[in-house]
Amino acid sequence: MSFIWTLSWPKEIKNYAPETRIHERSNLRGFLRYLYQERAVIRQDLSALIQGPPVFAQSNPPRFLTLEQTRKLLESIDVNHPQGLRSYAMIHLMLSLGLRPGEVCKISLDDIGFQKKEICIPDRKNAIPARMPLPCDTLKALAGYIAWERPKDPGHRFVFCATRPPFKPITSMAISLDTSACFRKAGIKGSAYWLRHTYAQNLLQSGASIFEIKEMLGHDIIKTSNAT
Missing domain, CATH: 1.20.5 (Single alpha-helices involved in coiled-coils or other helix-helix interfaces)
Structure with a gap:
């Protein structure tokens, strides 16, 4: 019915x-x-x-970080603090792979291939799982967080956890808020999606086609990639 x-x-x-x-x-x-x-x-x-309003052509282009802003953002994160090391790893994932906060929070330990230097993103918006190479800096950021700050036995396999007991898996909203706090600390007005836009911009500048960018971002329609 x-x-x-x-x-x-x-x-x-x-x-x-x-x-x-x-x-x-x-x-x-x-x-x-x-x-x-x-x-x-x-x-x-x-x-x-659950559908949002239709997305039409944007009057303002998506905002992204310059190379200097990217450096400033990463250097402003205190990796000697547990939450800082977690933020550093999450921001690297969004910046180097164009992941959404909702994709980052669902990554499990089983999705990361440290020897092969790759990561599997099983639950993407376009419903097509993706296997992506992990840049060395991102791989190191993940390894550092997992080895030094992630709880040893939080009761689940999700990579990113709360910093206090009972160490529940972090939510996409928490990732967005955490990222916004890092932007403010760096003196940059921005959000988690700026990292995704930066990734797309870097692909475009490296010569990738809009169709290749669509696949890398996990979009199901080309118009979304044009808006991004």
């Missing part, structure tokens, strides 16, 4: 930044997939019904 499920968003939603709306919709989709796949509380996957 077919049906239409509608959600009534609070009127105050218009006061939230576009990035916040995107993250909230992503969290709701993940929760619905969890209810369907893990708990079998609902009989069908309703996550696809």
Whole structure:
């Protein structure tokens, strides 16, 4: 039996930044997939019904970091602090692979091939798993966090955890907030998606086609890559 499920968003939603709306919709989709796949509380996957407004051509181009800003951001992170080492690894993943916060939070220890220097991203927005090479700096950042700061037995295989007991897996919203805090500390006004845009810009400048960028970003339609 077919049906239409509608959600009534609070009127105050218009006061939230576009990035916040995107993250909230992503969290709701993940929760619905969890209810369907893990708990079998609902009989069908309703996550696809959570849709945002249509994305039209942007009047302002996506913002990305310059080489100097990238250096300043990474150097401002205190890697001697547990949360700093975690932030350093997460930002490297988003910056060097163009990952979304929602993809970073789902990475497990089993997805990382340290010997092959590659990582598997099983749950992408376009539903196509990706196996990507890990740059040396990103590999070192991940290894440093896992070896020195990740809890030895947090009770799960997710790479990134809370810094305090019970060491639950970090959420995409927490990654976004953590990244924004790193931007502020570096004196840069930006968000986690700036890192993704920077990755796309670097691909473009290196000569990659828009179709190659689409595949690397995990987009399902080419128009999204044009907007990014």
